[in-house]
Amino acid sequence: MPLFRALDEQAEAKARPRQRSLRNVRSTGSCRRNHDDDRVLSLARLCLLSLADNMKDLWVKDYADNYLDQYSFRYIMGPFNQLPGELVEELTWLLAIRKQLSRAALHLLLVPHLRGLSLERCPGLVTPALCAHIAARCQGLRSLDLSGAQQLQPKVLCETLSRLPAVRSLSLAGMPCDGSVIQTVSRCCGSLQHLNVSRCHLLSPAALLPLGGVAFNPSFSSTPSPLPLSNLSALDIGFGEQEGDSVMTAAYLLLSLPYLERVALEGLGPACRLIEQRQFSQADEFADREGVSRLHVVWRDRTRRQGMDGRRKMREAEWADDDDDDDGDEREESESPSSAGDGCDTEDLTNDDRPFCFKTEEGVSQSGLILQLRDVEGVTCESLGSLGILCPGLTSLSVNIDRHGDAGGRSQWPLLTADLQNWSGQLQSLSLIYSGPMVDLLPALQVAGCSLISLTLEGVKTSPHTPLLELIRVCPKLRHLLISAEPPAAPQYETDDNLQGDQNLPKLPDLRSLKLSFSYEHDQMKPLMSWTSLKEIIKCLLIGSPLLEKLSLISLPCLLNCALQDALHSVNLDADLHADSTGSRPLPLGRIEHVDLLRTDVQMSTVKSMIKLSKRLKYVDVSHCWRISQREWLDCRRFRRVKVVWV
Structure with a gap:
């Protein structure tokens, strides 16, 4: 294996035709994506799997034995330099998920044309020495994920990021990141669009201000420009910071980052209320302490830019209408956008302290x-x-509902329902964190559920009378359903009359992933089986969701094994009825790829039936399932294509 300190330009030029052909091969499939219509692996994936299987015994062994600790190479010319960067990225990801990625393998895979690198699954490999290699060899990186790497000091992070000017997506979640790292990012990563610094406890909220170009720094000759961030996540940061800093910081970032589309920030809600009600004086003390412009100045600049953009678009639309006018008549209206009936006076447009008026369906925002x-x-x-x-175009929302606020939380439900009405018909993803009864959430879901593709309920309480059936009915388009709940406290009398008749059975034909997870006491061997009707609901969901790919049923308070057996029996009957059919309608449970059945009464015979049914199934977790023995688990080793986990 030839090794050189610099990349040979002639060798690189000879590799380009080969790279183009491999890209054409890769277009037939990706190792990250599963094929819906056939089970034949693409040529690109077969090649990557072969490379992964031979990495340790061939290339990695040779490099580790002869070069790893003896030399330090700026570049390594090896077999992976001739692969397109996209394939090298996927090979790295494949080795990581298979826990086969090593320091030597990373050295070989850090090629100059690599554009994406994710080490989230192996943070232990991220060391100062590796970061030096990344900065020296991969200066064209556009995506970098170092989440969870605890052994890197802020100084090392600054040195690394200062040499990666092309990075557009950066994840430093859970790392010892502080304000100096943010300053380096704002100064050196001018193309950054996605940033994740959640769980960085050394990072104070006010340290994020340089991202918007509003931080004061005497060494700067001029005010730095804001980053083109469209995605910012900074939850759970800073310890012991002054109260209110997160709200003020969020307000500054919302106003100074004009391209933000996805945001997760502490204090985001109160910041929106502050901006909408124009209570800018509340931030004066914060501005003086941090040495930044007053909040009303930042708001004025933002609304002025938005007004200019709005008038430009209106002018362009007006010119386009004139170009389409074949009659040649002179325009009867002035070219000034202020006379286009937008509700703003011309005098308002000449006043720098007043914004351009923006209308929504509900009216004009007080903040403009x-x-x-x-x-x-x-x-x-x-x-x-x-x-x-402020945000009429919202499509994804996560809300933390305080059960004890507003007289025990009861008076807030009409308000929640009315507020969700603002996005009715357009909200695609909704996450509700609530520690009260699930039935309280039903009115809000009746308003927003018709368009939902993803629904997450966390911390809710259940009982045998929980209207899970009604919840499913009001969300017919769901592709992802995740419910993390507390089980019923004790057995109660219940009837299943509401489940009689096929017309009442819940069906989610577009569902791809289903997770029902119930909390449990650690001193209990098995959950309390107190929600008997849940078994029928799960059976009907499994039968009515033929596109289901990921199934997680954890600590269920019902007899799950019976529900699975009934679903499998129904699938077998359906397969027999359609054996002679020429159609390709998918059978229920036929596309399952990942199954978690922890702490349930499932039996190994049921698991084997699922494995035989679905040719796509790769992973089954039956840990702490008390009806499965170690001998039965060991017998599953003959299913080599499926990994079965049991403890």
Whole structure:
């Protein structure tokens, strides 16, 4: 294996035709994506799997034995330099998920044309020495994920990021990242669009201000430009910071980052309310302490830019209409956009302290500003009103509902339902964190459920009378359903009359992933089986969701094994009825790839039936299933294509 300190330009030029041909091969399939219509692996994936299987015994062994600790190479000319960067990225990802990625393998895979590198699954490999290699060899990186790497000091991070000017997506979640790292990012990564610094406890909220170009720094000759961030996640940061800093920081970032579409920030909800009600004086003390411009100045600049953009678009639309006019008549209206009936006076447009007027279906925002947010995480019910005015285009929302607020949480339900009405018909993803009964959420879901593709309920309480059936009915388009709940406290009398008749059975034909997870006491061997009707609901969901790929049923308070057996029996009957059919309608459970059945009464015979039914199944977790013995688990080793986990 030839090794050189510099990349040979002639060798690189000879490799280009080969790279193009491999890209054409890769277009037939990807190792990250599963094929819906056939089970034949693509040529690209077969090649990558072969490379992964031979890495340790061939290339990695040779490099580790002869070069790893003896030399330090700026570049390594090896077999992977002739692969397209996309395939090298996928090979790295494949080795990581198979836990086969090593320091020597990383050295070989850090090729100059690599554009994406994710080490989230192996943070232990991320060391200062490796970061030096990344900075020296992969200066064209556009995506870098170092989440969870605890052994890197902020100084090392700064040195690495200062040499990666092309990076557009950066994840430093859970790392010892501080304000100096943010300053380096804002100064050196001018193309950054996605940033994740959640769980960085050394990072104070105010340290994020340089991202928007509003931080004061005497060494700068001029005010730095804001980053073109469209995605910012900074939850659970900073310890012991002054109260209110997160709200003020969020307000500054919302106003100074014009391209934000997805945001997860502490204090986001109160910041939206502050902006919408124009209570800018509340941030004066914060601005003086941090040495930044007053918040009303930042708001004025943002609304002025938005007004200019709005008038330009109106002018362009007006010119386009004139170009389409074949009659040649002179325009009867002035070219000034202020006379286009937008509700703003011409005098308002000449006043720098007043914004251009923006209309929404609900009216004009008091602040005169419309944010372009599409995905918001970390707000409460009290902020939804202001959020609905500032962000009329929202499609994804995560709300933390305080059960004890507003007289025990009862008076907030009409308000929550009314606020969700602002996005009715367009909201695609909804996450509700609530520690009260699930039945309380039903009115809100009846408003927003018709368009939902993804629904997450966390922390809810259940009983045998929980209207899970009604919840499913009001969300007919769901592709992802995740419910993390507390089980019923004790057995109660219940009837299953509401499940009689096929017309009442829940069906989610587009469902791809289903997760029902119930909490449990660690001193209990098995959950309390107190929700008997849940078994029928699960059976009907499995039968009515033929596209299901991932199934997680954890600590269920019902007899799951019977539900699975009934579903499998129904599938066998359906297969017999359609044996002579020429159609290709998918059978229920036929596309399952990943199954988690932890702490349930499932039996190994049921698991084997699922394995035989689905040729796509790769992983089954039956840990702590008390009806499965070690001998039965060992017998499953003959299913080599499926990994079965049991403890």
